Amino acid sequence: MKFIPTYPSKVKTLKKQAKRLQREGAGSHVALLDRIAQSAGYDHWNHVIQCLDETEKTVSVRGIIAEIEAIVIAELAGEVRIVRTGPEATRTQPFVLFSTGIGDAWMLEPLHDRAVCLVWRGKRQSPQVRDLPSRIEIMWDGTFELRGQFFVVETEHPEIGSRAIAGFPLDQLRPFLEALRPIARKIGDVFGQEDAVALTPDVIAQLSKSGWEREQLELAARQGALYSPTRNTVLFSPAVED
Template identity: 35%
Template sequence: MKFIPTSTHIVEEIKKQAKKLQRKNGGKHTDLLEQAAKQKGYLHWHHVTQCAKHTEQLGISSLSAECFYVIQKVKRGENVIIMTGPETAKIPFILFGCNNDVWLFEPKENTAACLMLQGETLPLQFIEENHQQIKIEWDSSLAEITEFFLFILDSETNQEKGYAYPTDILEALANVLMRAKNIKL
């Protein structure tokens, strides 16, 4: 099941939406909670409660929450480059989003994972985290950044693939990655 960082505010919004639907159309409250949850991108109401519980356990500064935040910004058409701070993890991660794609990088190891490609969000099942540690099953590595392309090497196929992004965005990404590599732990 896909994890979606879920605040108590979001849970309350879904409950309010279910009540609105009940006032407007009638129906069983539990069925309307299911409907309202699906409208917000959840699988069902129980998915909402599970995600809210998991979010509470992880905290607002979890890597999963950061990933979800960047995905939402990119879906709104924004370009994003974020280096996580020590409140998320001891080592910095880089989140990069542009042109409906979102990537997660670990700069010291040059590893990469795609979070969203051409507007389609991919499940974050490769990230396991709790208050003590973050485990990531990386499936790719950063091969190269050129003037026009971000080249990613797929670990399974050992093939490189290029992704085109604006030059200024790629330059900014290269600078942030370099800065993150130089951070002393």
């Protein structure tokens, strides 16, 4: 059977034609659906439904790809933009895409904290989006978490790896993520949050800009200390006596 682009409006029109013929006594509804379908170039009514499903999947893939491209273009132009995908982009669950204006852009799946990088340090990435028979599949890089002012990721991306990144528009991003998460998840995030991050060179650089002494932070990092964004303090592990 050949593929014919088929939209809900067309299916609705064909159904109305079949009902009109049925009212005129032209035959059973099932037989008339096949007859109308054939007059429109389809093999039978099930062919119409199959083409409708295939069209919706194609539109979904094109929709999410268009959203990705729009965010990439915004980032390369130095713009901050945050969007939530709508039903025209994905029929399953919404995603959040954002550009930072400082060289990075990401797509997030808020329910399971999955992430894929779209732009890294000004360089366009190549996320894999596949059209499978029953769903759209995105090859996620890894997971993400918001800890205070830091966007913390654990990825398999060879250039990114696991790190805490500062400078992202997290105050604007948080409402988008919270709106898509169930209430139980939000409560768990509040009461079970572990917000300490490692004192990596990126974190130290960001803290130095806000008034911390770089030398002290570097010394603390060598001693295995962590930084807590919510308490704005450096945490040392308790000393263990022999």
